Amino acid sequence: MIRSTWFLIIICLLICTGCWDRKNIEDRGYILGIAIDAHSLEKDAEQKPPDKMKETDFGRIDMTTGKPEYDMTVQLPIVKKSPTVSASGGGGEGGGGESMSWQITQSGDSFLSMEREMESRVSLTLFYEHLQAIIISDDIARAGLDKMIDFFLRDREMRSNVGLFVAATPAKNLLEVIPRVEDHSATYLHELPTNSERNSRVVYKSGLGETVICIREGNDFVLPWIEATKDEIKMKGGALFKKGKMIGRADEVDIESINLIRNMYRGGVVVARRPDDKTGLIVMDVFGAKTKIKPIIQGDELKVDVYISIRGQYAEQIGSGGIDDLSDKFIEQCERAFSNEIEKQCNRTIRKMQKEYNIDVFQLNKLLRTQKPGYWHEIKEDWDRIYPDVEINVHVKSDVRLVGNKK
Amino acid sequence: MIKRSDRLSNYQYSALIISTIIGVVVIGLPRLAGKAAGKGALLATFLGGILAVIMAALIALLGRRYKDKTIIEYSVILLGKIPGKLMGALILLYFVLATSIILRSFSDALKGLLLKNTPLEIIMITMLLTSIYLALNGVSTIAKLSELFLPIIVLSLLLVIGLSISNFDYIRFMPVLTPAMIPVVKGIPDLMTAFQGYEIIFLVIPFMYSHKKIIPFTILGVGIPVILYTLLVGISVGVLGLKAIEQLNYPAVTLAEKINFPGGFAERFDIFFVFLWILAAFSSQANFFYMASLTTVRIFGLTNYQPFIYLLAPIVYILAILPQNLIEMQAVTKYTGYMGIGISILTVALLLLTLASKKGRSRDV
Numbered sequence: 001m002i003r004s005t006w007f008l009i010i011i012c013l014l015i016c017t018g019c020w021d022r023k024n025i026e027d028r029g030y031i032l033g034i035a036i037d038a039h040s041l042e043k044d045a046e047q048k049p050p051d052k053m054k055e056t057d058f059g060r061i062d063m064t065t066g067k068p069e070y071d072m073t074v075q076l077p078i079v080k081k082s083p084t085v086s087a088s089g090g091g092g093e094g095g096g097g098e099s100m101s102w103q104i105t106q107s108g109d110s111f112l113s114m115e116r117e118m119e120s121r122v123s124l125t126l127f128y129e130h131l132q133a134i135i136i137s138d139d140i141a142r143a144g145l146d147k148m149i150d151f152f153l154r155d156r157e158m159r160s161n162v163g164l165f166v167a168a169t170p171a172k173n174l175l176e177v178i179p180r181v182e183d184h185s186a187t188y189l190h191e192l193p194t195n196s197e198r199n200s201r202v203v204y205k206s207g208l209g210e211t212v213i214c215i216r217e218g219n220d221f222v223l224p225w226i227e228a229t230k231d232e233i234k235m236k237g238g239a240l241f242k243k244g245k246m247i248g249r250a251d252e253v254d255i256e257s258i259n260l261i262r263n264m265y266r267g268g269v270v271v272a273r274r275p276d277d278k279t280g281l282i283v284m285d286v287f288g289a290k291t292k293i294k295p296i297i298q299g300d301e302l303k304v305d306v307y308i309s310i311r312g313q314y315a316e317q318i319g320s321g322g323i324d325d326l327s328d329k330f331i332e333q334c335e336r337a338f339s340n341e342i343e344k345q346c347n348r349t350i351r352k353m354q355k356e357y358n359i360d361v362f363q364l365n366k367l368l369r370t371q372k373p374g375y376w377h378e379i380k381e382d383w384d385r386i387y388p389d390v391e392i393n394v395h396v397k398s399d400v401r402l403v404g405n406k407k
Numbered sequence: 408m409i410k411r412s413d414r415l416s417n418y419q420y421s422a423l424i425i426s427t428i429i430g431v432v433v434i435g436l437p438r439l440a441g442k443a444a445g446k447g448a449l450l451a452t453f454l455g456g457i458l459a460v461i462m463a464a465l466i467a468l469l470g471r472r473y474k475d476k477t478i479i480e481y482s483v484i485l486l487g488k489i490p491g492k493l494m495g496a497l498i499l500l501y502f503v504l505a506t507s508i509i510l511r512s513f514s515d516a517l518k519g520l521l522l523k524n525t526p527l528e529i530i531m532i533t534m535l536l537t538s539i540y541l542a543l544n545g546v547s548t549i550a551k552l553s554e555l556f557l558p559i560i561v562l563s564l565l566l567v568i569g570l571s572i573s574n575f576d577y578i579r580f581m582p583v584l585t586p587a588m589i590p591v592v593k594g595i596p597d598l599m600t601a602f603q604g605y606e607i608i609f610l611v612i613p614f615m616y617s618h619k620k621i622i623p624f625t626i627l628g629v630g631i632p633v634i635l636y637t638l639l640v641g642i643s644v645g646v647l648g649l650k651a652i653e654q655l656n657y658p659a660v661t662l663a664e665k666i667n668f669p670g671g672f673a674e675r676f677d678i679f680f681v682f683l684w685i686l687a688a689f690s691s692q693a694n695f696f697y698m699a700s701l702t703t704v705r706i707f708g709l710t711n712y713q714p715f716i717y718l719l720a721p722i723v724y725i726l727a728i729l730p731q732n733l734i735e736m737q738a739v740t741k742y743t744g745y746m747g748i749g750i751s752i753l754t755v756a757l758l759l760l761t762l763a764s765k766k767g768r769s770r771d772v
Contacts, residue, residue, distance in 0.1 A: 008540050012533070020525035129675070156520065159675070160665050209665055216650040370578050 026079075029124030032101065033075040033186025035135040035171040036148070039068045039107050061108045061117050068107040070140070070148070072114045073172035074126070075186050076102045101184045103175050111151040128157035132190035134164050134208070135226070137171035138239075138246070146215050146244030153212060160209025163190055165226045166239035166246065177228045185233065189226070192235055200259050200268030200286070201252040202235045215244045219366060220359045222258060225249055242359045250349075250361075257349035260308055260342070261362045261394075263291040270312070270398070272341040275333035280319015284338050284400065286312035293367055297375055304364060304392045308342065313402035331400050339396040346394040354388045364390070414616045417624045419550040423611060423694065424463070424628030426553035427604035429560055429635070430691025431513045434684055436601055436636055437643035437658040444594025446649065451591045452640045455598030456633030460626055463605040465755045467625040470612035472762070478609035478754065479705035485761045494754060495706045498609070501750050502699035503719065504743045505603065507726035509695055510534060512736060513688040514727075520660060520681050531727060535720055538693035542700060542716050546614050549690075549697055556686050563683035564635050567659065568642050570666045570676065575645040600744025601636060604691060605629050606751055610698055656733075696723065 061068060078100055104121065108114035115126055140148065152158050167174050175185050182188035196204035203224040214221040222238035237251045238258075250258065259265045267287050274280035289310040296303045314326070314334065353361050365383060368376040379386055415423070432439070437448070444451035473481040478498065483491030514530040522530065541549060608625060612618070643652050643662050652658040663677035700719050704712040730736045 005540070005543075008536060012536055012540070019522075020529075021522050156523075160661065161667060161674075213648050213651055216654070217648060366578055 023125065027125055028127040029076050029122055030130045031074045031126055031128055032077055032130065032184050033133045033135065033175050033189065034131065035073040035075075035137070035167075035175045036140055037071040037073070037137045037170045037172055038139045038143075039071055040170070058121055059105045059107050061106065061114070063109065063113070065109060067109070069109045070111070070114070071105055071107045071170075071172070072111060072118075073103050073105040073175055074115075074118065075175045075184060076104065076122070076124070076126075077184055078102055099176075099178050101175075101186075103172065105172060111148070112155075128155065129159065131158065131162050132186045134162055135171040135174050135189070136164065136166050136223075137169040138166065139169050140171075141166050141223075141239060141241070141246035144245045145211075145241060149208075149212065149215070152208060158208065160212075161207040163193070164206055164208055164211050164223050165189060166223050167226045167228070174226060174228050174233065177233055178231050179233070180231050189233055192233065193224070197266045198268070200256045200265050201237075203238045203255055203259075204266075205264060214241075217366070218243065219363050220361050221363075222250060222255065222361055240353075240357055240359050240361060242357070247359060248357050250352075253345060254349045254352060257346045258353075258361055260289060260310075261291060261293070261306055261346060261350075263289075265289040265291070265310070269315075270310070270338050270341060272334070272337040274317065274319050275330070275337050277319045280317060282314070282334050282337065283316035283318075284310075284312045284334075284398065285315035286310050288312075293362075293364070295364070295368055295372055297372060302368075302375075302379075302386065302390050304390060306346070306392060306394045307397070308346070308394065309397045309399065310338075310342070311399040311401050313404055314400050315404055326403055331403075335398045335400055338398040338400075342396045342398070343394050346396075350392050350394070354390070354392075358384065358388050360387050362392075413545055413547050413614055415547065415550050415611065415614050416616060417620055419547075419554055420611065420615055420621075421624045421628035421631075422553040422557045423550045424605055424607060424625065425631050426556055426560065426687070426690040427607045427694040428602055428629065428632040428691070429564070429687050430604065431509050431516065431688045432601045433564070433636075433639070433687060434516060434657040434659040434681075437640050437647070437652040437662070438655060439601055440594070440598055440640045441644070441649055441652040441658075443597035445590045447587070447591035447594060448644060448649070448652075449637065449641050451594035451598050452601070453633070453637045454591065455595045456602055456629075456636060458595065458599055459602035459605055460629045460633060462751055462755065463608055463625050463629040464622055465759065466605070466608045466751070467612070467621050469755065469758055469762075470608060471618050471621055473612075474618050475613045477613055477701070477705055479702060482754070482758060485758050485765070492706060494757075495702065497750055498606075498754070499699065499702040499706060501743070501747050502606075502695060502702055503723060504726065505747060506692065506695040506699050506719075507723045508736075508740050508743050509688065509692045510723060511727040511730060512740060513685075513692060515733060515736060516657065517681075517685070520657065521678075528728070531724060534689065534692065535696075535724055537689065538696045539716055539720055541693045542697040543713055546611060546697070546701075549694060553690055553694070556690050559683055560687045560690075561631065561635065563680060563687075564639060567663050567666070567676070567680055568635075568638050570668075571642050571646050571662055573667075574665055575642060577645060579648045580641070580645045596745065596748060597741070599748050600741070602629065602632060603744060603747050604694070606747065607694060607698055609754075610701055699723070 059071070104118055106114045106118045108117060119126060134152065136145065152162075165174075174189070177185040177188070179185055179188040182191065193202055193204040196202050203222050206223050211221060211223065220240070220242045222240055224235045225237050225239045227234050227236050237249055238255050239246050240248045240250055256268060265286070270284045270286055272282055274282050289308060292307045294305045294307070296305060314331070353359050360383070364387070365376070440448035440452050469481070473484070479495040482494045485491070486494065510531055513534060514527050517530055518525065518527055541552065605628075612621070615621070639659060643658050646662055646665060647655070647658060655661050660677045660681060663680040664675070666676040667674065696716070696719070700712045700715040703715045703719065704710070730739050
């Protein structure tokens with residue numbers, strides 16, 4: 001008994017020590033961002049001498065299955081240049097408009113083959129667990145997000161809260177941005193939606209996981225649209241997706257309305273005309289909003305009532321002649337003005353989404369499916385035809401709770 | 408026949424049942440539920456669990472009548488020598504198959520989730536050796552380990568469920584609450600397979616100190632997994648959606664992956680969940696292995712089960728290595744599960760009927 005136990009212990013020691021999957025941290029290439037473009041690298045037939053070789057020449061791939069479809073660009077941080085390392089190493093380099101990351105572009109028709117091809121150019125093992133952002137170019141998005149997304153779901157290293165963004169072609173320009181504050185453009189991009197608590201005009205909750213759920217369930221959705229200069233990125237409205245394909249763009253006001261109607265509004269600013277002075281403005285700093293949507297079926301007609309209640313503080317007024325005393329009556333007038341403004345804005349967006357794009361971006365289908373399952377079952381084949389003519393009424397109730405430092 | 412130190416307390420008995428039931432299946436459970444019952448996933452899980460509780464209670468009821476005997480002995484008493492032994496052999500076959508399936512699906516999942524480059528055989532052999540080591544020490548050690556692991560296993564599941572509540576969207580859940588009954592009923596057998604492991608009651612009853620409160624502690628032992636599994640399926644539907652849980656291989660891991668601590672100061676909770684899941688898988692595998700060897704011993708009417716552990720290990724290993732891929736594996740798992748349910752229902756029904764008829768006859772005389 002004792003001998004056999006010792007025997008087992010020794011075997012366990014032999015087997016359990018050591019690890020097949022050991023990988024040193026400095027051998028891993030942490031991919032921070034991925035940009036996906038349609039294939040555009042040109043093919044040069046002739047062999048060039050080494051001093052004439054360009055990066056794009058390396059990006060090509062010899063393949064057996066036909067033409068390359070995509071260009072994938074990944075962003076690798078150059079760890080040696082990162083500020084923490086250079087501070088301890090005493091080097092004064094880094095910063096000053098110098099890129100701290102390496103963008104590698106590779107063309108191919110499948111993402112795994114592109115990744116593995118890239119590894120013939122990179123001395124590190126590419127590793128996705130720290131991926132921050134995936135940027136998809138306009139034309140790929142229009143061709144269909146659902147077509148190419150599979151790799152990013154199947155691979156074990158991918159996380160579901162990776163941010164998805166859409167940009168004008170070529171998307172890799174976004175990764176080339178050398179940000180002023182952050183070290184790498186991908187981390188910069190990842191941090192941008194954090195301001196959605198203060199600015200409601202950005203799309204948030206648009207991670208890989210959320211998006212895929214939308215694609216699977218057949219819901220329409222919005223992804224943030226981004227634009228960039230040399231050293232700056234801006235989230236500028238959203239890209240509208242219907243059935244996994246991009247069909248158009250929404251401006252920032254639309255995004256605000258969509259956030260409001262989908263009950264994803266977390267805070268922002270509402271500006272309205274001053275009730276006592278038509279040239280002046282009043283501003284509300286919203287700290288919270290709640291939306292309830294009620295579908296009503298009258299006979300065969302579907303009517304949707306959207307009840308939005310927002311609360312905030314009276315934050316600013318612009319215009320000649322200060323108001324000496326914020327009376328109850330004035331605040332009431334202001335609340336009405338704010339409500340009207342929001343109603344107007346929402347109605348504009350709803351009209352645009354219904355008539356222009358025919359895209360159910362408010363996810364009314366989800367609502368009907370859950371609240372009126374019987375009705376939904378009857379009309380789900382025809383939803384595309386019914387949706388543009390559904391009567392959507394927006395009722396807004398705004399509530400001014402605070403008035404700031406001044407009375 | 409049984410040493411005093413080999414006895415179990417009531418709580419150890421419950422812990423043994425819980426740790427046998429909660430095992431490998433946890434990480435794939437929502438998929439199982441979604442595939443089997445569709446919209447009725449939640450209800451089917453719960454009803455499957457309730458059926459498992461009833462089965463377990465019936466087994467305990469039988470066991471209480473023959474306090475110092477396991478199924479192998481009392482089936483011989485009730486059914487006669489040859490049919491009783493045959494039934495014992497059937498049970499043994501099931502236990503061996505179940506052990507090897509747990510071993511294989513554990514190793515497959517671990518290889519897929521954590522250890523990409525480690526050979527499958529090494530994971531399997533390591534696991535098998537560790538469970539041999541545990542099983543050699545007898546039922547009281549296994550029970551103590553189960554008692555030790557129990558809070559960790561239950562807490563890890565509760566943590567995943569609790570932390571996922573912030574991702575929960577009741578809208579995804581809404582159609583689930585009004586399911587059609589047909590898919591629910593169809594899904595129940597599949598979901599009952601998730602609760603396998605209560606068969607341990609067939610064997611451990613003679614090891615208990617007292618048999619007075621056996622029924623409540625059986626219900627406790629099977630009931631806790633039922634509650635945890637139902638919550639897990641519910642939260643998975645609410646967070647991931649029905650379509651997703653049907654498509655993902657390990658939905659519970661994806662569920663854990665989606666957990667974001669406030670402020671994002673910790674991510675990748677799935678790694679911790681997988682670590683804790685290894686404990687659950689190990690204890691359930693070791694328990695099944697022990698049951699298999701104990702059954703063998705009892706069939707041959709011997710007392711020392713330790714040599715049989717060494718004898719069974721290669722058989723289990725070979726059976727586990729046979730399926731070629733994940734899809735084959737899933738099919739084998741399914742049919743072994745059905746076999747398990749079939750065997751336990753058959754056994755209980757047959758034995759209870761015989762018991763009733765014998766009672767009736769004795770009253771006549």
